[in-house]
Amino acid sequence: MGKIEWAMWANEQALASGLILLTGGIVGVAGQFAGWQFAAYGVAAGVFVCLLEYPRGRRAKGTSVERTGQYCLTVCVKAFGPITRNYYVRAFLHAALCVPGGFMLATVLGCVCLGIASLIYLLAAIRGEQWLPILPKTETREKPRESIKEPPQNPPPRPPADLRRKRLEDVEGAAYVNPIPVTGSED
Amino acid sequence: MGNWLANDGLSFFVILVWLGINAFLFVHFYMQFLVERWFYSRAILGQALPWARAPAACLNFNCMLILLPVCRNLLSFLRGSIQRCSRSAARQLDRNLTFHKLVAYMIALHTAIHILAHLFNFERFMDAQLDKNDTLQYVLSQIGNGDNRSYLNPIRTKDTNPTYVMFTTIAGLTGVFMTLALILMITSSTEVIRRSYFEVFWFTHHLFVIFFIGLVLHGIGRIVRGQTPTSFQENNPAECEKYYREWGKNGTFCPVPNFAGNPPMTWKWVVGPMFLYLCERVVRFVRSQQKVVVMHPSRTLELQMRMKGFKMEVGQYVFMQCPSISQLEWHPFTLTSAPEEDHFSVHIRIVGDWTEALYKMPLFFFLMAIDGPFGTASEDVFRYEVVMLVGAGIGVTPFASILKSVWYKYVQQNANVFTRKIYFYWLCPETEAFEWFADLLQSLEGQMVEKGLTDFLSCNIYLTRWKESEAAHFTVHHEAENDPITGLKQKTLYGKPNWTTEFNNIAAKHNGAKVGVFLCGPLGLAKTLGKQCRTHSVSGVKFIFNKENF
Numbered sequence: 001m002g003k004i005e006w007a008m009w010a011n012e013q014a015l016a017s018g019l020i021l022l023t024g025g026i027v028g029v030a031g032q033f034a035g036w037q038f039a040a041y042g043v044a045a046g047v048f049v050c051l052l053e054y055p056r057g058r059r060a061k062g063t064s065v066e067r068t069g070q071y072c073l074t075v076c077v078k079a080f081g082p083i084t085r086n087y088y089v090r091a092f093l094h095a096a097l098c099v100p101g102g103f104m105l106a107t108v109l110g111c112v113c114l115g116i117a118s119l120i121y122l123l124a125a126i127r128g129e130q131w132l133p134i135l136p137k138t139e140t141r142e143k144p145r146e147s148i149k150e151p152p153q154n155p156p157p158r159p160p161a162d163l164r165r166k167r168l169e170d171v172e173g174a175a176y177v178n179p180i181p182v183t184g185s186e187d
Numbered sequence: 188m189g190n191w192l193a194n195d196g197l198s199f200f201v202i203l204v205w206l207g208i209n210a211f212l213f214v215h216f217y218m219q220f221l222v223e224r225w226f227y228s229r230a231i232l233g234q235a236l237p238w239a240r241a242p243a244a245c246l247n248f249n250c251m252l253i254l255l256p257v258c259r260n261l262l263s264f265l266r267g268s269i270q271r272c273s274r275s276a277a278r279q280l281d282r283n284l285t286f287h288k289l290v291a292y293m294i295a296l297h298t299a300i301h302i303l304a305h306l307f308n309f310e311r312f313m314d315a316q317l318d319k320n321d322t323l324q325y326v327l328s329q330i331g332n333g334d335n336r337s338y339l340n341p342i343r344t345k346d347t348n349p350t351y352v353m354f355t356t357i358a359g360l361t362g363v364f365m366t367l368a369l370i371l372m373i374t375s376s377t378e379v380i381r382r383s384y385f386e387v388f389w390f391t392h393h394l395f396v397i398f399f400i401g402l403v404l405h406g407i408g409r410i411v412r413g414q415t416p417t418s419f420q421e422n423n424p425a426e427c428e429k430y431y432r433e434w435g436k437n438g439t440f441c442p443v444p445n446f447a448g449n450p451p452m453t454w455k456w457v458v459g460p461m462f463l464y465l466c467e468r469v470v471r472f473v474r475s476q477q478k479v480v481v482m483h484p485s486r487t488l489e490l491q492m493r494m495k496g497f498k499m500e501v502g503q504y505v506f507m508q509c510p511s512i513s514q515l516e517w518h519p520f521t522l523t524s525a526p527e528e529d530h531f532s533v534h535i536r537i538v539g540d541w542t543e544a545l546y547k548m549p550l551f552f553f554l555m556a557i558d559g560p561f562g563t564a565s566e567d568v569f570r571y572e573v574v575m576l577v578g579a580g581i582g583v584t585p586f587a588s589i590l591k592s593v594w595y596k597y598v599q600q601n602a603n604v605f606t607r608k609i610y611f612y613w614l615c616p617e618t619e620a621f622e623w624f625a626d627l628l629q630s631l632e633g634q635m636v637e638k639g640l641t642d643f644l645s646c647n648i649y650l651t652r653w654k655e656s657e658a659a660h661f662t663v664h665h666e667a668e669n670d671p672i673t674g675l676k677q678k679t680l681y682g683k684p685n686w687t688t689e690f691n692n693i694a695a696k697h698n699g700a701k702v703g704v705f706l707c708g709p710l711g712l713a714k715t716l717g718k719q720c721r722t723h724s725v726s727g728v729k730f731i732f733n734k735e736n737f
Contacts, residue, residue: 004384012374020370027303033310034348056379065379105349106306112363113370 005059007087007129010120014094015053017117021101021110022046028106035104042107045097049114052077052084057131064134078133085132087125094118198282202289205252209245209293216244225413226424227339227444231315231324232308239304240411242297247456249297250402253290254460256283258467263561291373298369302362309342309349316345323431330443339446341410357408365401368394386516399461402453409448418445471506471517471558488535488546489523489623494557499526501568501592502585502705505533505559512544521584521707522560525591534623536581567733569606571703575693575730577716579614579708583624586611586707590631593644610645610693612684614708616652647689648679686715690723690730699727706733 021042028039055074058064077084084090095118101111220229220237229236256262266280315324331338342352353359374380375391414422427434427441435443499522506517518541520533537546568574568589576586590611596604613624628646635641693702706716720730 004387008383009375009380009387012377012380013371016370016374023299023303024306027306031307031310033306034313059383062383103350105309105353108350108353109302109363109366112367116367116371 005061005124005129006120006127007057007124007131008059010087010090010117010124011053011056013113013120014049014090014117017094017098017110017113018046018049018053020046020113021098021107022050024101024106024108024110028104031106033104033106038100038104039106041100042104042110045101046110049094049097052090056134058134060129066134070134074133074135077131085130087121087129087131090131091118091121091125094121201286205289208248212244212248213241217241223424224416224419226428227327227446228411228413230428231327231340232311235304235307235311236411239301239308242300242304245297246294246301247453249290249294250399250453251456251460253287253294254457254464256287256290258463259561260467260470261463263559291376295369295373298366302366305362309353312340312342313347313349313352315340316342321432323428326431326434330446334443336443337412337446337448339412341412356410358405358410361401361405365398365405368398368401372398390515399457402457403451406449406451406453409450412446412448415445415447418442488537488542489532490535490555491524491530491532492555492557493530497531497557497560499524499531499560501526501589503560503588504585505531505557505561507533508556508558509541509545509548510556511548512541516541517558518542521588523584523587523591525588525595527592527595534584534587567703568705569604571606571731572700573608573610573693573697573702574606575610575612575689575702575704577612577614577704577706577708577712579706579712580616582707582709583613583615584707586613586705587624587627590627590644593631608643608645608697610689611647612689613646613648614651614683614712615648617650647684649684650679650681651683686719690719694723694728694730697728701729701731704730704732 023046025039025042025044025046027033029036029043033039051073054067055070055077056064056067082089094114098111098114098118101107101114217237217240220240225236262280262283269280312328315322315328318325318328328340328342330336331340331343341356342349353363372392372394375388381388414424422434422441422444424444427444430439430441433439434441502521504519504521506519508514508517520535522531523534524530524532535542535545537543568576576589578584578586590609593604593606593609628648631644632646635644704716704720706713717732720732724730
């Protein structure tokens with residue numbers, strides 16, 4: 001299990017928790033349940049968590065897959081620098097955000113899920129992971145290679161060694177006539 | 188239209204039937220809670236009661252279904268039996284994982300509806316207890332307080348709150364555990380997590396055990412209560428509802444109503460599949476272990492094994508476990524040997540933790556457990572007259588088995604084989620990792636030339652990536668008799684195949700035939716080939732698309 005980036009799972013869990021907290025909050029407010037103020041909080045906290053967690057971070061190893069349309073939010077989240085980069089901050093933030101949700105039935109599920117996400121983020125932080133933005137690479141066009149502009153200076157390269165070795169039984173097939181006259185390398 | 192029906196019709200029909208059953212159960216159980224027997228319950232809860240019960244019924248149905256598509260051994264057995272009657276029915280069983288995911292989504296949806304409805308139920312039960320003394324809801328909530336009757340309102344006092352009640356009832360507590368298990372399973376099953384960190388997905392998914400335990404226990408508290416039939420005779424809500432202040436008092440004709448909870452039903456739905464799945468896990472465990480012989484060409488490991496009673500078909504795969512690396516990890520590998528050989532083999536490419544550990548393991552530590560073989564679409568190859576085999580990269584491995592089997596059948600046994608022509612396409616970024624396969628093709632080619640059967644197999648190898656240094660060598664060797672990369676008479680082609688041209692040629696040469704197209708490769712290629720099959724299945728020629736995936 002050495003190469004797992006826990007932050008990836010923490011991110012999925014936190015995003016789901018945000019949605020659950022939001023849904024519970026909406027129902028609590030719309031149904032005018034007792035303690036609806038906590039539900040209203042749930043709506044606000046849910047939206048905040050969703051916005052924070054929607055942009056997926058860049059993986060340290062391997063290709064990163066963006067969520068659709070996450071570029072704008074990536075830029076926003078990146079703007080907060082170390083506060084959003086550091087997973088200890090996220091772990092404690094989610095732990096703090098989830099507490100008020102525990103006071104009302106409609107938001108209690110969101111509370112527990114966000115608490116679990118906080119724990120996974122803590123694990124990620126302990127393992128030294130951090131949030132890096134997925135940004136499109138600014139590519140410069142490659143200059144056309146020198147060899148295209150000028151005629152080749154050297155004879156054509158020989159085939160890789162093992163291919164040559166393979167053809168021992170077919171020596172004639174392995175031989176080739178070099179169509180370009182070979183000049184000495186002192187030129 | 189015919190080509191779509193041939194390829195996807197049966198799947199579409201299965202999904203339609205499944206959705207229909209879901210819709211029927213929802214509506215049927217919704218209506219069941221609209222009858223008069225539930226009048227007093229609805230007096231407190233309103234429509235939230237049927238809105239909670241209807242998805243509960245759908246959840247029973249879907250939780251019954253969810254375990255079945257992952258009983259690999261059972262499916263393999265079914266596939267073998269059904270195959271004799273209907274090839275397309277057997278092919279449906281290859282889409283088991285897709286169905287498993289669909290059922291999972293449905294479970295998530297119904298869970299959401301169920302929970303939201305119960306939020307209202309809890310709130311309304313609480314309100315009823317907090318109500319003024321002279322409302323129907325309040326009176327109903329007092330039934331069961333020291334009068335030897337069974338209660339209607341599970342919230343027994345006004346000095347509590349819904350959250351506390353949820354954590355202190357069996358239904359509430361099991362509900363919480365089930366929902367948490369479900370959410371954790373879902374968040375760790377997203378494509379990103381599965382493809383990058385399979386172990387997180389695999390281990391977390393075992394939370395389904397907690398889910399099913401919670402599911403079976405969820406209803407034993409009998410918290411959903413309706414009027415008993417006998418009470419209904421004596422206290423008919425249509426007549427007695429208005430006189431709730433006088434129930435049971437002397438001189439009235441309406442006694443106090445009696446309530447009882449419904450017995451738990453879920454276990455009846457899920458006990459069968461749970462048992463089947465338990466058998467499945469036992470079967471996997473019991474499969475025997477065997478010492479293996481190992482060969483190490485380049486970064487590919489070939490394991491050749493012998494096991495008594497092991498029977499395989501072409502293109503099947505096995506799951507392998509090495510207890511000294513990990514007790515819990517089982518990994519799938521395609522069998523690269525043919526059924527006609529006296530041993531079975533797998534070729535393993537070294538790409539991750541487990542395969543690295545396997546590569547470094549000294550010979551005498553080798554003890555492995557094998558589970559399988561399991562069927563894939565490749566088994567159907569010999570049922571088609573004309574066959575297109577497309578393998579991309581490591582996806583070529585199932586075809587190793589098929590081609591070897593072809594060699595044995597035709598060349599050694601001279602058996603009457605239904606398949607007349609095989610078009611083989613191998614898309615490869617580099618050939619070094621698959622030297623073993625190139626050797627196999629060379630050997631096959633030689634044999635075919637000897638027996639004069641060169642027309643049977645048409646090999647098309649496409650090298651999709653190459654280095655500058657190699658490119659010059661290829662151009663120089665263009666005229667050589669044997670291909671400079673593979674050593675085959677059939678020349679290696681560069682770049683990607685033009686599928687439209689290929690399909691057109693095959694359609695033109697084999698008018699009136701059913702052509703089986705078999706792919707083991709990436710999703711993008713699957714979409715391309717699927718589309719090609721549909722567009723070219725016209726006027727006589729039918730291209731049937733079979734895709735293998737793990």
